[in-house]
Amino acid sequence: MRARIAAVMMAVAGIAGLTAGPAAAAAATTENDTATCAAVVNTPCISHQHDGEGVFGVAQVSADPGQLTVVRVEVRTQKAWGSPWGTVASATTVRLGSAKAVTPRVVTTDLRMICATAGPALEATQQVTTCTNPF
Structure with missing residues (x-):
């Protein structure tokens, strides 16, 4: 059963990567910076990066090498105060x-x-959500 769930999660991640576009898919696979993430396991480190034209949301998570891990990052906007x-x-x-x-x-x-x-892909109750301050 866990193998089936893992296969579905991998398929969903692949589809999400393909629908994000080639530039985003390429950026999402550069995972060499996870060593700089905080030492708290299964807790996402989040930041934003500017490229002069826009902003990118970045999230990393440190995890045990044998754990199937999920990390999802979102850029959220607010049109007007209170909306x-x-x-x-x-x-x-x-x-x-x-x-x-x-x-x-x-x-x-x-x-x-x-x-x-972010956190263990097969244990939704152990996943942690965190957000930056609005900017």
């Missing part, structure tokens, strides 16, 4: 061990926030 936050870009990575995901570029003047959920 609901909406997800405008997201990326998901599922793999064994530590993982990293990078969203596609978002170009907006709206208030932004980066949120990430």
Whole structure:
């Protein structure tokens, strides 16, 4: 049963990577920076990066090398103060061990926030969600 769930999670991650576009898919597979992530296992480290044209959401998670790990990062925006936050870009990575995901570029003047959920892919109750302060 766990093998079937893992296969479904891998398929979903592959589809999400393909629908994000070639640039985002390539960025989401560069996972060499996970060593710089905080030492707290299964808790996502989140940040945003600017490229002069827009902002990217970045999330990393440190995990046991044998654990099937999921990390999902979202860029959320708010049109006006007090209005609901909406997800405008997201990326998901599922793999064994530590993982990293990078969203596609978002170009907006709206208030932004980066949120990430990460942890064991087969144990949703052990996944942790965290967000940056709005910027």
